[in-house]
Amino acid sequence: MKASRTTINVAPQSSFRNPDGSLVLIAGPCSAESEEQMLKTAQQLKAIKGISVFRAGIWKSRTRPDSFKGVGTVGLQWLDMVKKETGLRTACEIANAQHAEAALKHNIDLLTISGRATVNPFAMEEIAAVLKGTHMPVLVNNPVYPNLELWIGALERLQQAGLSDFGVINRGFSTDEQYPYRNHPRWDHMLQLKDLYPELPVLCDAAHIAGRRSLLYPVSQKAVDLGIDGLLFESHTNPPAALSSPQQQLLPQELDLLVNAVASKVKLTGTTELVEQLDELSQQIESLDDELMELLLRRTAMSKKMSQRQVGDLQPSLQAQRWQKQLHEWLQRTTSNGADKSLVAAVLNELQQQNTRNTGLGASAII
Incomplete structure (x- = not known):
């Protein structure tokens, strides 16, 4: 959809755009699980060149009530410990005003706003009110479905609260046709926002778009080719045992290889074209699904006509x-x-x- 042009004033020295043009790299486990897991992961990630922010999921928004919902505020204490032990800046995702208040109390260095909050103007108003006067760096995830007005509206509310050190994250969208992604990247949507606000830092959450390890490199490389300012990854010291999203988390050693491949623009065999090919196939499948639905509707109508014209038992x-x-x-x-x-x-x-x-x-x- 088309979005109206408004003025967004971004801090000239942004926390989300490196002056030398290198990528801002943020990584950590999908969910904080234990103090030991957090510190061990952070120590290994610190050794990876370019990673300057350690993130972990504290509150997990779940569709089903019995799913793992995160460890809660105790995880913020673990993040504070990570900062003291490693020197890495810390980040967590928030979805409401209470989360924002708790993060501020535990000295979290930057916040990311959940896509489920971005889509809710009431939640954004309340979060902005809590952050007013703090100068907190904030990254705003795209709303769960493609809507530029909601994305821009979230930034405007933060700006009205006096914040200017912010950027956005493309973490993918919920659409009718997701395959092969977990969340469809809608690169065109991201590029429209970049055209409207070239001064706005744009990062890509490769993990939530890819949804699986095999797509992390091509998604990351595609995002870099489109001019994004940074990448977010999920890393765990034992991905198969992770309490959430094990399929999209990398061992720190694996993430090191991936970061080096992206930074050096290594063209792994076939992966440069993979995402574009998958996008094209996805569009073709969507078109075929539409045709199939139309044929089924026509067939149903004919079947009903036939039932009205039966002649005896013959x-x-x-x-x-x-x-x-x-x-x-x-x-x-x-x-x-x-x-x-x-x-x-x-x-x-x-x-x-x-x-x-x-x-x-x-x-x-x-x-």
Whole structure:
């Protein structure tokens, strides 16, 4: 969607744009789990060139109530310990005014605002009120769905509270077609914001866009090629045992290799074009899904017409024979062209059942 142009005054010496043009790198576990885990991870991340901020999830926004919701304020104490032990600046994500107040009390160095808060003007008003007069550096995640006005509105509310050291994070969006990403990057959406506000630092949360380790490099490289100012990663000393998002977290050693590859613009075989190819295939699948839905709607309408024009018992009998013959031919074609036979059979069975409901045909299932 088009967004109106307003004035956003960004601090000339931003916490989110390095003067030498190098990337701002922020990393840490998806969730704070223990004091030992936090310190061990931070010590290993500090050794990676370029990482200057350690982040960890303290409060986890969950769709289902019984999921792990984070350790809460005790995790802020662990972050403070990390800062004292390693010298790294610390960051955490907040979603409401209470989170902001707790983070300020525990001397967190910078905040990121949840995409679920960005989409809620009431939450943004309350967060901005808490941060007023603090000069806290703030990164604003994109709203969960593509809406530039909400993204810009969040920045305006922070500006009205007297803040100017802020930037934004593209962490991907919830869209109808996510594959192959966890959250679709909508690079065009990010670029529109960059065009409107070239002075605004833009970072990319590669972990939440990729959703899996295999896509972290191509997503990161794509973001860098588009001119972003920094990257956020998730790292854990034992990813398989992580309490949240194990599939998108890297060992610190693995993250070191990834950061070096991105910084040196290494073109790993096939990965430079991978994201663009996947984006194109994703668009083609979306188009085919639309066509399939249209065909199913047309077929349903025809099936209903047929049910209204039955003639005695002869028509259902003939139709049942024709249907069984057609099913046999379709399954033979499935075997020859390499399609997923179980998927095709399931779809055909459902179509057959619809015919039974609409026309009274009694053909047996094909599986």
